[in-house]
Each structure stands twice: as structure tokens, then as C-alpha cells.
Amino acid sequence: MPRKMNDQEFVIHFLDNLFAGNGELPVSVRLWDGTFWRDKRDCPVTLELKHPGALNAMFRAGTELALAEAYLYDDYDIVGDIEAVFSLNDALTAATAGWSKKLWAASLIRQLPHTTNNTPTGHRAASLAGAQHSIERDRQAVTYHYDVSNDFFHLWLDRNMVYSCGYFQEPDEQLDAAQERKLDYICRKLHLRKGQRLLDIGCGWGSLVMHAARHYGVDATGVTLSQPQADLANQRIADAGLTHRARVEVLDYRQAAVTDGPVYDAISSVGMFEHVGAAKLSEYFSHVQRMLRPGGAFLNHGIATRANKPRTHGPKFIEVYVFPDSELTPINQTLQAAEEAGFEVRDVESLREHYALTLRHWVRRLEAHHEQALKYVDEPTYRIWRLYMAGSAHGFSTGRLNIYQSLFAKPDEKGVSGMPLTRKDWYVFEKKEA
Secondary structure: OOOOOOHHHHHHHHHHHHOOOOOOOOEEEEOOOOOEEOOHHHOOEEEEEOOOOHHHHHHOOOOHHHHHHHHHOOOEEEEEOHHHHHHHHHHHHHHOOOHHHHHHHHHHHOOOOOOOOOOOOOOOOOOOOOOOOOHHHHHHHHHHHHOOOHHHHHHHOOOOOOOOOOOOOOOOOOHHHHHHHHHHHHHHHOOOOOOOEEEEEOOOOOHHHHHHHHHHOOEEEEEEOOHHHHHHHHHHHHHOOOOOOEEEEEOOHHHOOOOOOOOEEEEEEEOOHHHOOHHHHHHHHHHHHHHEEEEEEEEEEEEEEOOOOOOOOOOOHHHHHHOOOOOOOOHHHHHHHHHHOOOEEEEEEEOHHHHHHHHHHHHHHHHHOHHHHOOOOOHHHHHHHHHHHHHHHHHHHHOOEEEEEEEEEEOOOOOOOOOOOOOHHHHOOOOOOO
16 A cells, blocks of 8 residues: 655645646745755746645635735745746646646645645735725725835835836836836827926826926826825925926816816826726716817827637736726727727827836835835735736736827817827937926
8 A cells, every 4th residue: 555645745746747747847846844846946936835735725726816815925935036936827727728637636736735824914805895986986996006105115116106117228228217218208199398288197106297397398287096195296296396387186087177178288197097997988088088178189008908818717816906996908999989989099009018127127126125115014015016016027028918008189170180290209308398
């Protein structure tokens, strides 16, 4: 009669069988007793299992969320290049493709050790109330993510605190330069001119509002649903001496007044579109269109999913712990909704590679400030941001995610768009002052 394997032996047996044929998998596993599965010297990332039941915690539910929660609450740790660990998820998907493989994997998982870790503490899943994408529920969703700590974000964002992808000239360019170029790129696409009025929807800490006011002489208003963001943004505006032509208000875009007719010459929305929701696309574009003067421009910068994205099951980590109620729509749906609201599509540009580069900067900077981050947030919160940003970098680099800057015009009654004939002014990035 064969000897029954101990916990360590069975975990090694489990991994050998589950990932058989994945010799190039760049992940090693360190067991709680120091034993390694695969040579860590050949792998950029190591999973450190904290107790015998760690793999059970990771795999028993068969969901992405369970894998993530086991990391958040320290059933295992990720040491090394965290982006590389997502190849393990890809290999797991391949290893369990089809019902026969799923049943086989499930039979192995049921035999894993069942010991548990300590009761999870710290940052918990979002719990929102009210109708989805109502103003009040959207406020809850936004504050869940953004009201963590201004100091926490300051540790790993660029000096202007831009929380969206940069615009890189070279892959190894510094983040500060790429983010400042992105701000200028948006202003150039909008063809901003001195004396115009700009509205920035979902303005964050006011970086675009300040850049447009300082360098293009516009009167700029930003709106956000986060009071801490607005407080810091207005402090930064005051410190820069820009209060006469820039300000940030705590306001939902749907509450921006349109009773007096269109009031803005240009409108931007950068990194906010993901919170709108597919059912609200028509309302979103129609409201923006009503606020924009004829001849004005609207730039919408948002993450998109693929139109042929495979259907997945179970709750998603990013929806539960990162951006509750967020929805990604294919670019074709976005453009259709914009046209139906009366916009003319003038340009669509993918910045997919730029976002992968940006996220890698953020992850490295966050990891470098781990100890400082724990002054402002708990360990699970730190891990949430590390995991979601690394996973997003993997998504953009593999093409599973995309990010588009879409430029729309609102022609006047004679069809005049207000747009220049060429794009030549978009690509001249010299410093200027209004």
C-alpha cells in the first residue's frame, strides 16, 4: 500500500500535475517550510505560501476573486516581479480548459490541506447602496477608491499627481516627463486658446486644470466626487497663484448647470469614463453635448474592453476591491453613443502601450515606498493597489485591455467644426506660458 503523502509532498504533487507541460512558466513557489517548487533562480517571481492550506484558499472557490483575496489577506505573498505572476493565471486557465480538466483539477483541489490563516483584517470589499450609477451611489463608488489617502497616492504618482496614463516618447522615459507631455497633448488636441472656458470631468487632483490655466490661459473648472481630492487640488491651485482662472468643485458631471445653454468651449474627461456605465452612455454624451458651445471640442479618455472578449464567470477582484460599479465598453459602443448624442468623431487614438509603461512605473514606485505607504494605509490596501496595477499592466501589454483618446467636435449650425486642418500642432511639445 503506497505511503500517504504529507502536506508538503502533496502540494508539490498538486503543482506538478496542474502545471505539467508549462516548463517556461516564470513562477516558483516557496512552501511554508522553505521547500521550493521550481528553482527560484530561474524565475522572476516567487509565490510564498504562508501555511499548508494556502493553495486551498487560492483555488477552492475557482474564482479570480478567491486568488486575489488569498494574497490580500496573507495566505501567500508575491516576491519579485508581480506582473510575471499573471502568466500563472494564464497557465491555470489553460490547464483547466474544458469540463474534463475542470473536474480533474477540482478532484485535486479537494485533497489539498485545509488549514486556515488568521481572520482577514483591514481594507474590506466595497458595499454600495442605491440604484447603480445613480449620483449618490456613484459618489460612494468614487470615494471608496479615491478617499484612501492623498498622501498614499502622492508616494507613487508623478509630481503633478496625474492618475491616468502618460504619453511616452521612449520606453525608458521618466514618468514626470511622460505625464506632463500627456497634459499638453490633451490641451493641443482640444485646440485650447486664451480666454476659453474648459471643463474637466473627473479632474482628480487638478493637474489638467492647472496645466491648461497656466500654459494656455483658459478659465478652467474641474469637477470630482472626492472631497479630499478637491481640497488638495484647490490648495495646489492657490499655491501656484492660479485661483483667478482655475478651481475644482465637488460635483457630479450631471449636476453641472446647462440651464443657460452651452457654457464651455472645450470639455475633457480623463480616466472618469470607466465609471459611467453602459446604460448611462447616452445620458453622459448628451449632457456633455449640451454643455459644449457650437464649434467646441470634447476629449474622452477611457479604458475599453474588446468587443470579442470571452465571457467570464464569478465576481471580479477589480469590481469588488478597486473600482466598484466600473464598466468597460468596447470602443465601437462608445463612438456610437457619442454620434447619437450629436457629436462628430474627429480622432480616435489607442494609448495601450503607454498605459502599460505608466502602470509599471506606478508599481515600482509603490513597491519602493512600501514602508512609507503603511503609514497611510494598511497592508491589504497596499496589496490591492499593487495587484490591480500589475494586473492592469499585464492586461494592456497583452491587448486584453485598451485605452482610447477620442476627440469629438460639436459643429455649429453651418457645419463649422472649429478643428484645424492637420494634426501638426499636436506634436510640438515646447514649454509655453499663457
